[in-house]
Amino acid sequence: MNNTLGIDIGGTTIKSAIVSKGKIVSIVYIQRTGAKKGTKAVLNDIFLSINAFEDYFSDGRIRSIGIGSPGPLDWKTGKIIASVNIPLNGVNLVSFVKNHVRNRFKRNVKVLLDNDARCFVFAEALHGAGKNHSCVAGYTLGTGVGGGIIHNKKICHGMGAAGELGHVKINAINGRRCHCGRIGCLEAYASSYGIVQTAKEHGLKVKDPEELYEIAKGLKKSGGNKKNKAKKVFEETGAYMGMAISNLIAVEHPEIIIIGGNISNAWGFMGRSIINSARKYSITGKMPKITRASLKYGGIIGAAGLAD
Ligand SMILES: [Zn+2]
Known part of the structure; x- marks a missing residue:
């Protein structure tokens, strides 16, 4: 089965869940975003939203992660260009997430990024209205x-x-x-x-x-x-x-x-x-x-x- 971890980063919360064929097949993990505490704190919040699905990574059930984040961002390189509500300016989020998964779970996963609004419309276009x-x-x-x-x-x-x-x-x-x-x-x-x-x-x-x-x-x-x-x-x-x-x-x-x-x-x-x-x-x-x-x-x- 094709499982992907979907992560929706917002100014107040980060939500993540395992998705298979357009359906959520796990709990939805909700992590408060420590946006005021700086870049490191927010990256740590994102890592926590990944670690919540540790079992799926350990036994190789997840091969890919998709991230929706406030932009503007460069979806091709995975870099956040400017973000008003979250201190991730200039951060290559895709690299950080790939490295985190490699270091913690000894797994290589595909990671993709796009802006949160596009992700929302994309979901509706594929599986919704x-x-x-x-x-x-x-x-x-x-x-x-x-x-x-x-x-x-x-x-x-x-x-x-x-x-x-x-x-x-x-x-x-x-x-x-x-x-x-x-x-x-x-x-x-x-x-x-x-x-x-x-x-x-x-x-x-x-x-x-x-x-x-x-x-x-x-x-x-x-x-x-x-x-x-x-x-x-x-x-x-x-x-x-x-x-x-x-x-x-x-x-x-x-x-x-x-x-x-x-x-x-x-x-x-x-x-x-x-x-x-x-x-x-x-x-x-x-x-x-x-x-x-x-x-x-x-x-x-x-x-x-x-x-x-
Ligand atoms: Zn404007």
């Missing part, structure tokens, strides 16, 4: 906005930056500044910090989209018309998403667009607005299916898929 489609695109809405484009079950890299859908411009003249340093990226509107900013512009002070979601749902006591305002913020976020999606349609016209990340939990407040706005701005009336992610651990499954 996009499995019956040949041209698939997706977004992850979280701390930042990631993206990926999959053609015929292969990740589209172009010269390296293909699928960076969070940095498509929706207002580059007088828009907001993105964490990438540029003006008017989708991320500055549809990420956690983008949504907090939109909420602020509507007179709502929230620390994150989760709090906004609770207000919109009426789960959190809030005075006045805050509930309606919170809903409005999600609708506006959906409108920005739709604008970006109409650009994606003009370039790519994918058959399906899959949206994941923790902010997609507010799909009930955003979904309709995303779809309506995409239709409004689109060059064609032939709309792709726009839907939520379907896999619970897409990041792990997609990372493992890199090594298949």
